[in-house]
Amino acid sequence: MNTFEPEKYPDSRGHFGPYxxxxxAETLMPALLELEKxxxxxxxDPGFQYEFHDLLHxxxxxxxxxxxxxxxxxxxxxxAVYLKREDLAHTGAHKINNTLGQALLARWMGKKxxxxxxxxxxxxxATATVAALFGMECRVFMGTEDIERQAPNVRxxxxxxxxxxxxxxxxxxxxxxxxxxxxxxxxxVHDTFYVIGSVAGPHPYPIMVRxxxxxxxxxxxxxxxxxxxxxxxxxxxxVGGGSNAMGLFFPFxxxxxxxxxxxxxxxxxETGKHAATLGAGSVGVLHGSKSxxxxxxxxxxxxxHSISAGLDYPGVxxxxxxxxxxKRVRYExxxxxxxxxxxxxxxxxxxxxxxxxxxxxxxxAMIEAREKPKDEIIVVxxxxxxxxxxxxxxxxxxxxx
Amino acid sequence: MNRIAETFESLKQKRExxxxxxxxxxxxxxxxxxxxxxxxxxxxxxxxxxxxxFSDPTADGPVIQRSSGRAIAKGVNLPAVLEMTAxxxxxxxxxxxxxxxxNPIHAYGNEAFYRDAEAAGADGVLVVDLPPEESDEMTDCWxxxxxxxxxxxxxxxxxxxxxxxxxxxxxxxxxxxKTGVTGSDGLDTSDIARxxxxxxxxxxxxxxxxxxxxxxxxxxxxxxxxxxxxIGSAFERLIEENLDNPALVSIIAEQVRKYxxxxxxx
Numbered sequence: 001m002n003t004f005e006p007e008k009y010p011d012s013r014g015h016f017g018p019y020x021x022x023x024x025a026e027t028l029m030p031a032l033l034e035l036e037k038x039x040x041x042x043x044x045d046p047g048f049q050y051e052f053h054d055l056l057h058x059x060x061x062x063x064x065x066x067x068x069x070x071x072x073x074x075x076x077x078x079x080a081v082y083l084k085r086e087d088l089a090h091t092g093a094h095k096i097n098n099t100l101g102q103a104l105l106a107r108w109m110g111k112k113x114x115x116x117x118x119x120x121x122x123x124x125x126a127t128a129t130v131a132a133l134f135g136m137e138c139r140v141f142m143g144t145e146d147i148e149r150q151a152p153n154v155r156x157x158x159x160x161x162x163x164x165x166x167x168x169x170x171x172x173x174x175x176x177x178x179x180x181x182x183x184x185x186x187x188x189v190h191d192t193f194y195v196i197g198s199v200a201g202p203h204p205y206p207i208m209v210r211x212x213x214x215x216x217x218x219x220x221x222x223x224x225x226x227x228x229x230x231x232x233x234x235x236x237x238x239v240g241g242g243s244n245a246m247g248l249f250f251p252f253x254x255x256x257x258x259x260x261x262x263x264x265x266x267x268x269x270e271t272g273k274h275a276a277t278l279g280a281g282s283v284g285v286l287h288g289s290k291s292x293x294x295x296x297x298x299x300x301x302x303x304x305h306s307i308s309a310g311l312d313y314p315g316v317x318x319x320x321x322x323x324x325x326x327k328r329v330r331y332e333x334x335x336x337x338x339x340x341x342x343x344x345x346x347x348x349x350x351x352x353x354x355x356x357x358x359x360x361x362x363x364x365a366m367i368e369a370r371e372k373p374k375d376e377i378i379v380v381x382x383x384x385x386x387x388x389x390x391x392x393x394x395x396x397x398x399x400x401x
Numbered sequence: 402m403n404r405i406a407e408t409f410e411s412l413k414q415k416r417e418x419x420x421x422x423x424x425x426x427x428x429x430x431x432x433x434x435x436x437x438x439x440x441x442x443x444x445x446x447x448x449x450x451x452x453x454x455f456s457d458p459t460a461d462g463p464v465i466q467r468s469s470g471r472a473i474a475k476g477v478n479l480p481a482v483l484e485m486t487a488x489x490x491x492x493x494x495x496x497x498x499x500x501x502x503x504n505p506i507h508a509y510g511n512e513a514f515y516r517d518a519e520a521a522g523a524d525g526v527l528v529v530d531l532p533p534e535e536s537d538e539m540t541d542c543w544x545x546x547x548x549x550x551x552x553x554x555x556x557x558x559x560x561x562x563x564x565x566x567x568x569x570x571x572x573x574x575x576x577x578x579k580t581g582v583t584g585s586d587g588l589d590t591s592d593i594a595r596x597x598x599x600x601x602x603x604x605x606x607x608x609x610x611x612x613x614x615x616x617x618x619x620x621x622x623x624x625x626x627x628x629x630x631x632i633g634s635a636f637e638r639l640i641e642e643n644l645d646n647p648a649l650v651s652i653i654a655e656q657v658r659k660y661x662x663x664x665x666x667x
Contacts, residue, residue, distance in 0.1 A: 013534055023503055023530045025460040027555035027580050030562065169466060175457065182459040187581035189557060285504045285530070286457065298478035299508030300456040 004253050004328040009319070014203020014289075017325065019318035022202040024182075024288045031189045036204045038109050043211070048104060055100055056215060059133070060090045062097075064216075066223040066379070071349040072366075079233065079372035081365055083352070083382040084220050084248065093355065093384030094216060094244045095126035099195055101212035103130035106193035113137040113192040117181040119146055119174030119240070120310035120357060121153025122384055123197030128162035138162040141181040145172035146309045152388050171303045174240075174313045178287050198241025199317030202288030206317050213247025220379055221251050228377065234258045234368060237381035238360040239331065240275070240311035242320045244383035249329065258330070261320060262364040264306035265333035275304035276333040277316040278324050291318040307336040307392060308356035310384075334360040340396055342366055343386065355384035356392065404496040404524045405549055405572045408447055409607045409628055418624040418664040421609050422446035422657065423500060423633030425454055425468040426485050427477030429644055434472075435488060436650050437640070442493045444654040445661030448609075449489070450527070450631065453482050453501035460502075460529045462584035464634040467641060479505045479514075483521045490522030498525040498551055498572075503539070511542035518548060525549035525572045533569055546571075556580050556596060560603070567604035573629065574604060578612045584634030588613050590622040597626045620663035632660055 009016045014036075022032055042048040056062045064085045073081045086094035099116075106114055114136050118124030124140040131138035140157055144166050147154050157164050165184075170176035178201075185194045196205045199213075224232055235252060237245035239261040249259050266274035274280065277292045284293040286301055294302040294314035306312040323329040334342075339356055342363035346354050354362055358381070365380045372378070386393070412419055422441050427434050442449060454472035458465060479501070486497055499518060506514050506528065518526065526548050531539060533552070540550060549572030554563055556579055567574060578593055579585070597608050610623050611631025615638075623630045639656060643649040 021535050022532065023535055024532065025529055025555070025577075026532055026553040026566075027460075027557050027577060029532050029534070030555075030557045030559060169463075170456075179457050179459050183462070183582045186460065187585060189580055283507075285502075285507055287459070288530070293504075295504065295508065297508065298480070299505040300473060300478065301504070302456075 004323060004326050006250070006253055009322065010203065010207060016318045016322040019291050019321040020203055020206060020289050022288060023285045023290065024202050025186060027186050028189060032202055038105060039204050039208050042105055042108055048108065052101055052104055056097065060096050060100065062089065062215065063219045064088050066220055066227070069350050072346065073369065075349055076366055076369040078369040078374065079376040079378045080374065081369050082224070082232070082377060082379045084216060084379060086216060086244065086381060086383045087352070087354065087358070087385035091126050091129050092387065093122040093126065094213060094247060095123045095197060096129065097215050097247065098197065098209050098212040098243060099123065099126040099130045102193070102195045103134050103136065106136065107134055109193065111191060111193040113188070114195050115139045115141065115181055115184055115192055116195045116197060117141045117174065117177040118197065119177065119312060120308065120355070121146065121150040121157065121388060122310060124162070124164070125153050125156045125160070127195045128157040128160035131162060132160050139165055141165045141167050141177040141184065143172035143174060143177045144168045146174065149392055150309055150388050151391065174309065175301065175304070182287065198243045199246045199319060200241040200287055200289060200315055206289065206319055209243050210246040210250055210319065213243050214250045216244065216247035216381065217249060217251035220248060224377070224379065231255050231257055232379045233372070233376040234260060234378045236260045236262060236361050236365050236368065236378060238262045238311060238357050238383060239278070239316060239320060240313045240357065241315065242317040244381050246317060246319060248381045253328065259328065260364060260368065261329050261331045262360045263331060263333040264308055264311035264360055265335040266305040268335055269333060273305035274333065275306040275311050275313060277314060278320060278331040279333045286315040289318045291321045292316055307339065307396065308360065310355070310357040311360065332364055334363040338363040343393065344397070352382070353386040354382055355386045356389045358383045403549070404494060405448070408496050409573070412447060416666045418627065419447040419609060419629030420445060420661050420664050421448040421450055421611070421629050421631040422636060423450035423452060423631060424636055425452040425465065425472050426482040427454060427472035427475055428468040428637070428640060429471050430475045431477060431481060431485065435485060437653055438489055439492055440650045440654040441657050442495050444657035446495065446657055448496045448498060448629065450498045450500045450633070451482060451486060453479055453499060453505050455502040455505055458502060460582055462582040462634060464584045464637045464641065468637040479509050483517050486518070486521035486523050496524040497522065498527055499523050500527045500529070503528050503531045506539065511539045512544070515543040515548060519545065523548060525551050527551035527553070527575060529553065533566055551575050553577055554600060556592070560599065563600060564603045567606065570606060573607040573609050574600060575631070576600060576608050576610045576627065578610050578614065581612065583612050585613050588619055593623055594626040617659045617663040620660050624664045630664060
């Protein structure tokens with residue numbers, strides 16, 4: 001295992017080694033510098049931290065359980081699989097940890113309007129939720145393709161009072177939604193806070209989102225130590241932009257724990273129709289930071305493909321790129337059909353309907369657990385619940401619900 | 402003196418301001434784009450801004466997004482833009498600024514980009530998503546100073562930051578007229594005058610103002626406050642509206658003449 005010294009990263013300009021930074025138009029630079037300063041202030045402010053953690057407990061319902069999936073473990077016949085139940089957090093995914101933190105920060109900065117991009121709609125719902133909680137105006141940018149395949153979340157956002165702005169440019173997916181959110185922000189930066197949903201985007205978003213999400217890993221660490229008395233042997237989480245993964249991984253980064261990030265291989269890496277940015281991409285600049293991206297030889301960003309809207313993104317958070325290069329995290333990828341199989345397995349063996357995103361992590365755990373002895377422990381981040389995916393599931397599994 | 406400085410000097414003698422014309426290179430295709438650009442230079446564009454098509458132009462409004470999309474659909478990428486630059490340079494001595502997002506340049510390689518852009522006859526480069534905090538990685542790879550690095554100043558840029566940006570800028574300063582993407586409406590010329598005045602207190606470089614300038618009246622108003630006026634989306638809108646019109650080139654040339662007339666100090 002190679003070591004990663006988290007205190008060395010990022011540098012003062014938001015660089016994780018060669019990755020990260022702030023590659024944005026000048027109009028946004030002063031806002032990012034202001035945001036960085038405000039984030040530094042709240043990170044050290046006991047009042048802010050108290051309110052954040054109080055709401056995580058009483059509003060989000062944390063801590064979320066760490067559940068020993070015994071029937072799944074027995075079925076696999078190897079390592080014990082534990083699920084970190086982020087699907088049980090309010091709104092049904094880990095996204096709320098971050099949106100709550102950012103909305104509190106927006107309020108601290110005196111901004112009354114928030115915008116967000118969303119792919120699967122979970123981040124959009126989580127942003128709309130905290131906007132309602134704090135009485136803020138909320139606009140969510142969402143690709144037209146994703147609006148189609150994640151319709152339940154669109155209805156939820158509208159019920160919560162958010163305006164959902166359809167984005168038809170490009171492929172109508174997460175990348176295009178983020179482009180449009182950035183364009184809107186350029187024009188509204190004086191009174192609008194941009195709630196980015198992943199550990200991507202320009203500095204300070206990658207560290208800010210990671211820090212708000214580390215509650216996942218901190219709880220997991222306490223829970224497993226209390227229940228077993230040992231650290232787990234392995235952590236597994238899916239990686240689109242990579243926020244649920246960073247949230248779980250970061251508190252274990254200096255521990256002797258094997259860490260696996262799982263990207264979406266879509267229809268197969270060899271078909272070119274995938275979202276395995278770290279597995280098959282190259283270094284470039286997208287959405288304000290340098291990281292691995294899917295691009296052609298001329299630096300044109302390429303379409304990603306995944307059955308899961310939340311992983312359907314041709315970029316990835318810059319800290320993941322560094323962790324890949326340092327070999328501290330092993331990145332694998334899972335195809336659509338493997339994720340669907342894992343989805344069904346978890347439904348039938350544990351009575352849990354996982355999000356398609358999280359199903360990629362489950363699928364990887366099914367591979368890893370079989371090869372490990374029974375006394376080893378694998379913790380999988382079950383980052384969200386799958387109710388939103390039922391339409392896609394019925395289409396793909398050819399059965400009626 | 403380089404072409405950019407010479408241009409501003411000679412315009413000053415003639416009591417004119419610079420008309421800076423932006424088009425996406427290769428829109429609607431390479432040969433029509435070359436004809437358009439040639440006609441624009443002949444009709445009175447003083448400085449040419451050649452847009453490098455990019456798949457994810459986050460600082461651009463829908464008009465330039467679509468023009469970028471049309472060019473990419475024709476296979477126009479940075480290598481083709483550099484070839485076009487050389488062809489344009491063979492016909493005109495007007496300054497050529499390459500206007501790009503960073504990723505195409507990063508993919509081409511910073512060192513190779515400098516070498517080939519200089520060889521093609523480009524005079525400057527403006528990288529819209531490369532603020533001073535990040536631009537050393539590009540310019541450190543440059544083997545000379547033949548390319549001016551055109552810097553953006555935004556309405557949101559505070560005075561201290563303006564100073565810092567101006568120190569590392571060359572050629573001219575590009576003042577963004579308002580907070581927003583290219584081609585958005587709501588131009589406020591009194592605001593622009595205030596910003597150019599502030600900018601003049603920290604820099605001697607000529608100031609060109611762009612984003613959302615579309616009518617000859619806009620041009621005249623902005624020209625009274627700055628050394629140059631940048632028109633981009635308005636040209637691209639005309640191109641888009643006349644894609645199948647055989648008179649496209651003459652329509653654009655006519656528009657250039659109107660704008661140029663508005664840059665003359667009465």
